[in-house]
Amino acid sequence: MPRTLVRDLAAHIGQQVTVYGWVNSLRLQRKLQFVIVRDHTGLVQVTHKRPDGGGELEELIEHGMPPESAIKVTGIVVANEVVKLGGLELVPTSIEVAAKADTPLPIDKQSGIEHRLDWRFLDLRHPEHRVIFEVQTTFEQAIREFAYAEGCTELHTPKLMGTASESGAEVFKVKYFDTTAYLAQSPQFYKQMAIAAGIDKVFEIGPVFRAEPSFTSRHTTEFTGIDLEIAWIDGVEDVMRFEERMLAHALAAVHEQHGAQIADLFGTELVVPTVPFPRYTMADALKLLRERGWDPSGAKVDFDPEGERTFSAIVQERHGHEFAFVTEYPISIRPFYHLRPADNPAVTESFDLYWKGIEITTGAQREHRYDVLVKQAQEKGMKLDPLRSYVDCFRFGTPPHGGLGAGLNRILMVLLGLDSIRESTFLFRGPNRLEP
Known part of the structure; x- marks a missing residue:
C-alpha cells in the first residue's frame, strides 16, 4: 500500500492507510496499547486494543519495537476528539518492524550538546x-x-x-x-x-x-x-x-x-x-x-x-x-x-x-x-x-x-535564537571535532 504522511491523515478518515515512521513513545496499559508514531510531518497515535488471549500484534508492540524503531503501520484512520494529536487515531491491522532500535538510547532530552553531536x-x-x-x-x-x-x-x-x-x-x-x-x-x-x-x-x-x-x-x-x-x-x-x-x-x-x-x-x-x-x-x-x-x-x-x-x-x-x-x-x-x-x-x-x-x-x-x-x-x-x-x-x-x-x-x-552554532550546523566541525 502507498505511504500516507501523518499530515495528510485527516483526509483519509474511515480509510485504510499505511504510515512509515519511528516509534516516538509507547504507553502500554492493561487493556490498550498506545504507540506514538513520528514521521517528518508530525505525530499520530496508534491505538491497539489487546485481544482476549493475546496475539502476535500485541506481542510485537509489547516487546518487539522499542522507541526509535523504524516501523510501517497499516490501519484504519478513526476520528476521536479525545486524542490530543489532531483528534484522530490509527487502529492497526498490521505492523512491520523495518529495523528494531537498540536499547537503551544513547541520548535523551537532558543530554548536553557535545554528547548529542556524537549521535x-x-x-x-x-x-x-x-x-x-x-x-x-x-x-x-x-x-x-x-x-x-x-x-x-x-x-x-x-x-x-x-x-x-x-x-x-x-x-x-x-x-x-x-x-x-x-x-x-x-x-x-x-x-x-x-x-x-x-x-x-x-x-x-x-x-x-x-x-x-x-x-x-x-x-x-x-x-x-x-x-x-x-x-x-x-x-x-x-x-x-x-x-x-x-x-x-x-x-x-x-x-x-x-x-x-x-x-x-x-x-x-x-x-x-x-x-x-x-x-x-x-x-x-x-x-x-x-x-x-x-x-x-x-x-x-x-x-x-x-x-x-x-x-x-x-x-x-x-x-x-x-x-x-x-x-x-x-x-x-x-x-x-x-x-x-x-x-x-x-x-x-x-x-x-x-x-x-x-x-x-x-x-x-x-x-x-x-x-x-x-x-x-x-x-x-x-x-x-x-x-x-x-x-x-x-x-x-x-x-x-x-x-x-x-x-x-x-x-x-x-x-x-540558538545558543551555539553547533546547533545550526548539520555536522559541526571544530578544533576538537572531526566526527561524525
Missing part, C-alpha cells in the same frame, strides 16, 4: 532540531531567488588553492600530490576574477574553511558561506543596499513559511526587517560605546563581543531595529584589497553587518586599480608572487566592484 543522526529526529534545516532550506531558496532576479550568476569556486587565499594565516594545508594545497578560507579572489571576466554580478553558497583554534559559540572550522560580488558600483553603499534587500526578502519568506513554528518551538519572534538598515561609521559607533562605559581607556579600534552586544542594544533603543551596518573600518584591521577613500585614506570603504549583537557579514568596495592594489599589498607586507594570478586580473581593465561574505550557519543561529 547527531538521532538528535535530528527530534522535530525542534530537524526544523532548523527546513528553515535553512527556505532561507537559501529565497536568497537564490533574489540573486537570480537581480541578474546574478551562480558560480562554484575551487576549494583547493595553490596559495592561501588572503593572509596565509588561518588556513588548512593539505597534501596535493607532490606539493601543498590550501583549503579555501574564502572565495574572495575567485569572485573578483569573475568580475574581471565580465560577469557583472556573481554569487555562491558553498563551504568555507577557517583554521581558527576558537571554541566560542559562534565559530566553526567549516561553514557554509554566502558570497556575493557586483560590478560597476558607485560605492560601497550599493553593496549594503543589495544585502539589506536580499535579507529582508529571505527573512520574509522564512516568516511566511515557518514563523509560527519558530515561535512555538524556539520561543523566538522572527521580525522581518524594514529597509534601509541603520548605518554608523566605526568612529561614531566607538564614540557611542565609550559613552556607555565600554573601553574606558579608548585603546580599542574594533568591537569585542561585549561591544557588539552593547552597540546592537543602542541601535534597538534609537531605531527599534535589529540590524545595523558599521562602516569605515581602519586600514589596520582590513585586508589590502579594500578600497581606501581619497578624502580619508586611513579608513576603508568597508562594512560589517550586525544582527542582535552578532556580526553576520563583512563586505567592502574592492580596490580595482592595479597600481594602487599592488602598493597596498606591499604596505601590508604581502608577497606578490603567490598572489600573481590574482593581481594580474587588474592589469587589463577591471571595473569598480564590491561584495560581501556572510555565514549561513551564524545567520541561522541568530534567526532561531
Whole structure:
C-alpha cells in the first residue's frame, strides 16, 4: 500500500492507510496499547486494543519495537476528539518492524550538546532540531531567488588553492600530490576574477574553511558561506543596499513559511526587517560605546563581543531595529584589497553587518586599480608572487566592484535564537571535532 504522511491523515478518515515512521513513545496499559508514531510531518497515535488471549500484534508492540524503531503501520484512520494529536487515531491491522532500535538510547532530552553531536543522526529526529534545516532550506531558496532576479550568476569556486587565499594565516594545508594545497578560507579572489571576466554580478553558497583554534559559540572550522560580488558600483553603499534587500526578502519568506513554528518551538519572534538598515561609521559607533562605559581607556579600534552586544542594544533603543551596518573600518584591521577613500585614506570603504549583537557579514568596495592594489599589498607586507594570478586580473581593465561574505550557519543561529552554532550546523566541525 502507498505511504500516507501523518499530515495528510485527516483526509483519509474511515480509510485504510499505511504510515512509515519511528516509534516516538509507547504507553502500554492493561487493556490498550498506545504507540506514538513520528514521521517528518508530525505525530499520530496508534491505538491497539489487546485481544482476549493475546496475539502476535500485541506481542510485537509489547516487546518487539522499542522507541526509535523504524516501523510501517497499516490501519484504519478513526476520528476521536479525545486524542490530543489532531483528534484522530490509527487502529492497526498490521505492523512491520523495518529495523528494531537498540536499547537503551544513547541520548535523551537532558543530554548536553557535545554528547548529542556524537549521535547527531538521532538528535535530528527530534522535530525542534530537524526544523532548523527546513528553515535553512527556505532561507537559501529565497536568497537564490533574489540573486537570480537581480541578474546574478551562480558560480562554484575551487576549494583547493595553490596559495592561501588572503593572509596565509588561518588556513588548512593539505597534501596535493607532490606539493601543498590550501583549503579555501574564502572565495574572495575567485569572485573578483569573475568580475574581471565580465560577469557583472556573481554569487555562491558553498563551504568555507577557517583554521581558527576558537571554541566560542559562534565559530566553526567549516561553514557554509554566502558570497556575493557586483560590478560597476558607485560605492560601497550599493553593496549594503543589495544585502539589506536580499535579507529582508529571505527573512520574509522564512516568516511566511515557518514563523509560527519558530515561535512555538524556539520561543523566538522572527521580525522581518524594514529597509534601509541603520548605518554608523566605526568612529561614531566607538564614540557611542565609550559613552556607555565600554573601553574606558579608548585603546580599542574594533568591537569585542561585549561591544557588539552593547552597540546592537543602542541601535534597538534609537531605531527599534535589529540590524545595523558599521562602516569605515581602519586600514589596520582590513585586508589590502579594500578600497581606501581619497578624502580619508586611513579608513576603508568597508562594512560589517550586525544582527542582535552578532556580526553576520563583512563586505567592502574592492580596490580595482592595479597600481594602487599592488602598493597596498606591499604596505601590508604581502608577497606578490603567490598572489600573481590574482593581481594580474587588474592589469587589463577591471571595473569598480564590491561584495560581501556572510555565514549561513551564524545567520541561522541568530534567526532561531540558538545558543551555539553547533546547533545550526548539520555536522559541526571544530578544533576538537572531526566526527561524525
